[in-house]
Amino acid sequence: MKRGIRLTSILLVFICLSLALLTAWQVWISRERALHELNVANLNLVQALDNYTAGVIRQSELVLIELTDRLQNGAAEHEPQRLQTLLQKQAEVLGLANAIVAYDSRGNRLIASASSPTPNLNAADRAFFVHHRDDPSSDIFIGPTIKSRITGDWVFSVSRRLNDSEGHFAGVVAVTLDVEHFLSFFGSLDLGEHGSMSLSTGDAKLLFRQPFREQDVGMDWSDSPILQLLREHREGTIAQTSRIDGVERVYAFHRNDRLPLITIVALGRDDALAAWRHNAQLFASLILLLLVAVGVIGQRLILDIRRRSRAERQLLSAQEELLDANSRLEVLASQDGLTGLANRRSFDQTLEVEIRRAQRRGSSLSLLLFDIDLFKRYNDRYGHVAGDDCLRAVAALLKQCMRRPGDLAARYGGEELAVILPNTTGEGAEAVVQSFMQALQQRNLRHEASPFARVTVSAGVASLTLDQQDSSVLALALIEAADQALYRAKSNGRNRMESTEVAGEHR
Numbered sequence: 001m002k003r004g005i006r007l008t009s010i011l012l013v014f015i016c017l018s019l020a021l022l023t024a025w026q027v028w029i030s031r032e033r034a035l036h037e038l039n040v041a042n043l044n045l046v047q048a049l050d051n052y053t054a055g056v057i058r059q060s061e062l063v064l065i066e067l068t069d070r071l072q073n074g075a076a077e078h079e080p081q082r083l084q085t086l087l088q089k090q091a092e093v094l095g096l097a098n099a100i101v102a103y104d105s106r107g108n109r110l111i112a113s114a115s116s117p118t119p120n121l122n123a124a125d126r127a128f129f130v131h132h133r134d135d136p137s138s139d140i141f142i143g144p145t146i147k148s149r150i151t152g153d154w155v156f157s158v159s160r161r162l163n164d165s166e167g168h169f170a171g172v173v174a175v176t177l178d179v180e181h182f183l184s185f186f187g188s189l190d191l192g193e194h195g196s197m198s199l200s201t202g203d204a205k206l207l208f209r210q211p212f213r214e215q216d217v218g219m220d221w222s223d224s225p226i227l228q229l230l231r232e233h234r235e236g237t238i239a240q241t242s243r244i245d246g247v248e249r250v251y252a253f254h255r256n257d258r259l260p261l262i263t264i265v266a267l268g269r270d271d272a273l274a275a276w277r278h279n280a281q282l283f284a285s286l287i288l289l290l291l292v293a294v295g296v297i298g299q300r301l302i303l304d305i306r307r308r309s310r311a312e313r314q315l316l317s318a319q320e321e322l323l324d325a326n327s328r329l330e331v332l333a334s335q336d337g338l339t340g341l342a343n344r345r346s347f348d349q350t351l352e353v354e355i356r357r358a359q360r361r362g363s364s365l366s367l368l369l370f371d372i373d374l375f376k377r378y379n380d381r382y383g384h385v386a387g388d389d390c391l392r393a394v395a396a397l398l399k400q401c402m403r404r405p406g407d408l409a410a411r412y413g414g415e416e417l418a419v420i421l422p423n424t425t426g427e428g429a430e431a432v433v434q435s436f437m438q439a440l441q442q443r444n445l446r447h448e449a450s451p452f453a454r455v456t457v458s459a460g461v462a463s464l465t466l467d468q469q470d471s472s473v474l475a476l477a478l479i480e481a482a483d484q485a486l487y488r489a490k491s492n493g494r495n496r497m498e499s500t501e502v503a504g505e506h507r
Contacts, residue, residue, distance in 0.1 A: 012298040016291050023287045027280045034276040035250070039237040042252030042265050046235070049186070050254045050263040053199060057158050057259060060175040061140050063100060064160040067173045071102055071110070071162060099150045102162070103129060104171040112150060121149055123172070132161040132172045142260060145179060145207045145217045154179040154217070156207050179208045186210040194247045194268025202260025209244075216244060230255050230262065239269065336411040338388060339395035347410035347418055351475050354422045358464055365464040366429035368419040369482040370398070370436075370457045373494040375415040377449035390445060390455060391415060397443060401436040417457075418482075426463035426499055433459045433497045452495055459497035460486030478502045 100113040107124025123129045128143035135141075143157035159174035186197045187210050198209040204222035221227065221243070229236050235254040242249055249266035256263070334346040342350070351367070358365040372378070372394060379387040398409050398417055412418040421429050437457065445455035462482035464474070485498040492498070 012294060016294055019287055019291055019294075023284060027284065030280065031273070031276055034273060038250060038267065038272050039252065042237065042250065042267060043235060043254070045189070046252045046254045046263050046265040049197065049199075049265065050256055050261070052185070053182075053261060053263060054256055054259055056177065057140075057142065057261075060158040060177065061160070063175055064140065064158065064173050067100065067102065068160055068162060071173065072164075072170075099148065099155075099176045100174070101150070101176070102171060102173045105133075105169055110171065123149075123174075126157075128157045128159040128174055129172050132159060133169055135161070136167075136169075137161070138163075142201055142207075143174075144201070144205055148176055150176075154208070154214075179212070182208060183210050183212050191265070191267055192271030192274075194249065194271055196242075196249070196264075196266045198264045198266075200262045200264070202255070202262065204262065213244075219244075226251060226253050226264070229253070242266070339392055339411050339417075341395050341399065341417065342408055342410035344410065344413060347408065347412065347420070348475070350408050350410075351420055351478070354420055355464065355474050355478070357422065363423045364425045365478075366421040366424045366426060367462045367464075367478050367482045368421065368429060368433060369412065369460040369462075369479075369486045370417040370419075371459075371486055371490065372415040373452070373456045373458055373490070374447070374450045378447055378455070381447075381449040390447075393443070393445060394440065394455065394457070397439050398436055401432060401439060424463075426461060426501060429461045429463060430497065430499060433461060437495075437497070456495035458486055458489035458494045460484065460489055461497055461499040463499070463501045465501050474502070 101123075102110040102112070103123050104110050107122045107126075107129050109121040109123070112121075126143070126146070128141055131141050131143070138161055141157075141159050143159060145154055145156045147153070148155045155176035155178055157174045157176050159172050161169065162171040162173060164170040182199065189197070191197065196209060196211065199207045200221070201207060204220060204224070204227050206216055206219040206221065209216050224243075225240060226238060229238060230253065234257070235252070237250065237252050239248065239250050241247065248269045250269055250272050251264055251266045253262060253264045255261070334342060336343040354365055357363070372391070375387065375390075378390060382390075395409070395411065395417060398419065402409050402419065406422045408420040410418045410420075419432070421432060424432070437459070440455065440457060443455075447453065447455045450456065460482040462478050462485060464478060481500045481502045485500045488498040489496050
């Protein structure tokens, strides 16, 4: 009887666990699928919005090119009325244009598509005018969002420089695009209660955001993780909490290929997962009913199994936590937390062991010391967080260059890295250094504060030859020799290696 009850209880528990695990797996898979489909849809939408915005700005650019050509050919002096009529028609055709205006070299208005309540309108203090006055380039400039002095509406400008016959600054032509038109278009897209869309300049200055708030205009979000990702990828997705209203959203972002524009579409995470959550709750409810039915059938038998199972699970959990804690302690004792390489303690122990082994066997041993060139300047230029990322990247490359299980790469201290190469001659060690330096060159990590414009290392190589010395003394001598070689490499211009040899005892 007891055996039958036990087997029945095991069968019931197995069925319940199987259903629960299958349910969890199905819910998780459906959630991942929902998020993937959401990211794809958001990327498609942000691409469409980017194309729309780029098209409007390209149309504005064509208008500016034609207006520039006419003004430089004297149309403002010879045919002012005709040019005024042309600007009005172009503004109507362009649709989103709030105004099309030309200014002289002092910022005074020459001609505009719309009349202004201020006849002596001057734009010398506007960002677009200052930019073109100081920059001889004929490329268009997308200015920040401002309130138009002609119409009083929120606008951002697309402008172009005017030159005289000698190529000197003669003024600016600008198309001011009405933010309200963009907001109407963006607002026609349903992104749920907490959705938002925004357009920013290439240096992460907000032009406008839907929903619109005046205090958000011109906001600098250059420290956002989105901009960090845009430095490496043209588009992508990320989930984060908005600094504007504190709502967690799923963001899709896209940087335009030709224009300094960044388009972002964000969907509230709760809104995005609402349909998935409803289906998951319904599915889980059905499974729960089935589990209750199974539980009622084997209630008395399962209660005993649950008590035992609970005790076993607690014991296993405690054992796993203990093993996990021991494993973490082992890693912490031998591994550098930042780079994932061996730490200094592990390096010192391994070096003495390898020296004694080399003395017993009469084999060779080499030590490499690397120093990241001008790393303080890197930290000063990009910040300590970027410095840590750089150190991790260099360490990862160094680890990839270690081909044999016996080789040990370690963080020696600060930005210095060390490698122990058992059974390796100086020639072999130099080959490893060259391989690592080539890999670092191919990675091309940017370092604008360095004369090489990229992250480089200086290397010192010390190789062990046989003589009479104690292993601990020999370890210090080997480190000192590698350090002196490293010093010579840095003194001789950096981004190079220097080698030396140290005598050791054959026992």
